[in-house]
Amino acid sequence: MPSYPPTFDDRVVALPSRAQFEAFLDEHRGALDGCLDGLTEEQARRSLVASRTTLLGLVKHATFVEKVWFDEAVTGRSRAEIGIPARSEDSFILADDDTIASVRHAHREACAASRRATSSLGLDDILHGHRRGPLPLRWVYLHVLRELAQHCGHADILREQLTNG
Secondary structure (H helix, E strand, O other), X not given: OOXXXXXXXXXXXXXXXXHHHHHHHHHHHXXXXXOOOOOOHHHHHOOOOOXXXXXXXXXXXXXXXXXXXXXXXXXXXXXXXXOOOOOHHHHHOOOOOOOHHHHXXXXXXXXXXXXXXXXXXXXXXXEOOXXXXXXXXXXXXXHHHHHHHHHHHHHHHHHHHHXXX
């Protein structure tokens, strides 16, 4: 029998739309965080492709994504105020003191802050803080889910190369 993700559970299927969005977001947040399970610091930082993409860098970038879409877009604070890079591509850059533990901690904190920032919003509420312009929370959820799914795929491939299986 195939193994299905938790979002296939009948209880999730029966939930209202917003709760379904949040279940899928949390599933992908957890999957990306889990890509670092059991790796050494060297493995997590190892570059296996021509871009800056590493497993540790993917999780660091996911933290950036959370802060752009659930802090900047919700509050209107600038990226400088939030303490994140101005450009998305710079969010993959690892500092010397970035570790699996520190990057995971930052990612988990960002995800918790995202949940708090959107807890009182409805799916059709408009977020005005992103530089692209006003967007409904529903669109932001879908965009972040798309981005997380894409990066989970990248992480699966990189992890397979690192662990040979």
